[in-house]
Amino acid sequence: MNAFRMQAVQLPIIPVVGALIRSCPGTISLGQGIVGYSPPPQAIAQITQFLSQSTNHAYQAVEGIAELQSAIAHKLATENQINLDPYSRIVVTAGSNMAFMNAVLAITDPGDEIILQTPYYFNHEMAIVMASGRAVLVPTDETYQLQPDAIRQAITAKTRAIVTVSPNNPTGAVYSEAALREVNEICRSHNLYHISDEAYESFTYGAAHFSPGSIPDSGKHTISIYTLSKAYGFASWRIGYMVLPKHLSESVRKIQDTIVICPPVISQYAALGALEAGAEFCREKLAAIAQVREIVLQELDRIPDLCTVPPAKGAFYFLIKVHTDLTSMELVERLIREHGVATLPGSTFGLESGCYLRVAYGALPKETAIVGIGRLVQGLKAILEK
Numbered sequence: 001m002n003a004f005r006m007q008a009v010q011l012p013i014i015p016v017v018g019a020l021i022r023s024c025p026g027t028i029s030l031g032q033g034i035v036g037y038s039p040p041p042q043a044i045a046q047i048t049q050f051l052s053q054s055t056n057h058a059y060q061a062v063e064g065i066a067e068l069q070s071a072i073a074h075k076l077a078t079e080n081q082i083n084l085d086p087y088s089r090i091v092v093t094a095g096s097n098m099a100f101m102n103a104v105l106a107i108t109d110p111g112d113e114i115i116l117q118t119p120y121y122f123n124h125e126m127a128i129v130m131a132s133g134r135a136v137l138v139p140t141d142e143t144y145q146l147q148p149d150a151i152r153q154a155i156t157a158k159t160r161a162i163v164t165v166s167p168n169n170p171t172g173a174v175y176s177e178a179a180l181r182e183v184n185e186i187c188r189s190h191n192l193y194h195i196s197d198e199a200y201e202s203f204t205y206g207a208a209h210f211s212p213g214s215i216p217d218s219g220k221h222t223i224s225i226y227t228l229s230k231a232y233g234f235a236s237w238r239i240g241y242m243v244l245p246k247h248l249s250e251s252v253r254k255i256q257d258t259i260v261i262c263p264p265v266i267s268q269y270a271a272l273g274a275l276e277a278g279a280e281f282c283r284e285k286l287a288a289i290a291q292v293r294e295i296v297l298q299e300l301d302r303i304p305d306l307c308t309v310p311p312a313k314g315a316f317y318f319l320i321k322v323h324t325d326l327t328s329m330e331l332v333e334r335l336i337r338e339h340g341v342a343t344l345p346g347s348t349f350g351l352e353s354g355c356y357l358r359v360a361y362g363a364l365p366k367e368t369a370i371v372g373i374g375r376l377v378q379g380l381k382a383i384l385e386k
Contacts, residue, residue: 033230033363034362035289040232125350168315169200177208193223307357339383343359
């Protein structure tokens with residue numbers, strides 16, 4: 001990759017906003033999308049098991065240790081209704097971002113296109129550009145839902161995949177089963193891959209999560225991506241996994257062996273413990289996040305003249321449209337410097353016109369969230385009502 005290509009890749013926004021926060025001590029962050037709780041005790045207990053075997057300090061299988069592969073297969077069958085058929089394989093990755101990069105490198109040549117829905121997850125767009133591909137952007141509707149007809153119109157001879165993220169980052173939208181089935185069928189009929197990012201599968205509020213990989217006979221064209229980072233408080237442990245067509249497994253193994261050789265084995269053991277704790281652990285944590293979500297929503301509903309809050313029944317985000325001529329980054333900077341609260345600008349998610357802010361609430365205890373969202377509401381009033 002040459003220097004010109006790297007210049008085309010957007011600067012990661014989290015470190016930029018992080019530097020602003022550090023320059024303003026006491027700022028409460030509604031920016032980064034992580035949870036505030038730690039991994040389950042079962043995950044920590046597995047570290048002792050890892051240390052008991054000296055061979056664990058050597059390289060292990062590129063695609064992940066056998067025990068974790070088996071645990072993931074069980075989870076997929078029971079929670080996602082994905083039963084591995086002869087056409088599908090699991091690859092454990094160092095986080096789901098690596099899974100997405102693996103997929104992009106495996107299915108594209110320079111100049112190929114991948115369709116993203118806007119607003120998009122910025123690391124997806126960055127990965128496509130890094131691989132010398134082109135991200136083709138298709139807007140979602142006013143409630144951030146998929147528009148299958150627009151997706152069909154965006155397909156060209158260079159299209160290789162369509163990406164969906166549900167529950168969605170940055171919008172919090174949960175795509176309907178019908179829409180996801182329609183996108184999956186579009187991919188099948190056009191000989192494309194459906195890359196389904198399901199990082200926030202555990203975080204829904206009165207909505208049902210659907211895995212396109214559960215559709216019968218979808219294994220040949222569906223790439224499903226998951227992570228432990230969110231639901232299990234595993235962000236720094238860097239464990240994700242992908243379910244991919246068998247015919248891509250050799251390419252992905254080559255890519256992963258070149259980049260990381262194998263995911264951190266100590267983290268894979270911890271992942272075994274996390275999956276042992278299972279969905280019940282996630283449900284218990286979700287209850288507290290749901291309470292914070294209601295507080296954030298109630299506060300934002302107090303200022304309908306200043307911002308619009310589209311429906312968001314998943315993840316731990318609201319992507320609000322702010323009624324101002326300020327750019328989103330200008331507003332982010334003022335909120336940090338003048339009011340001690342941080343959000344992320346919509347421009348980093350592909351929203352170049354209008355002012356949008358992503359408000360993240362998953363990392364904060366209830367008391368801090370109340371203060372943080374109060375600062376955001378008061379800050380928007382002070383800045384926009386002048």
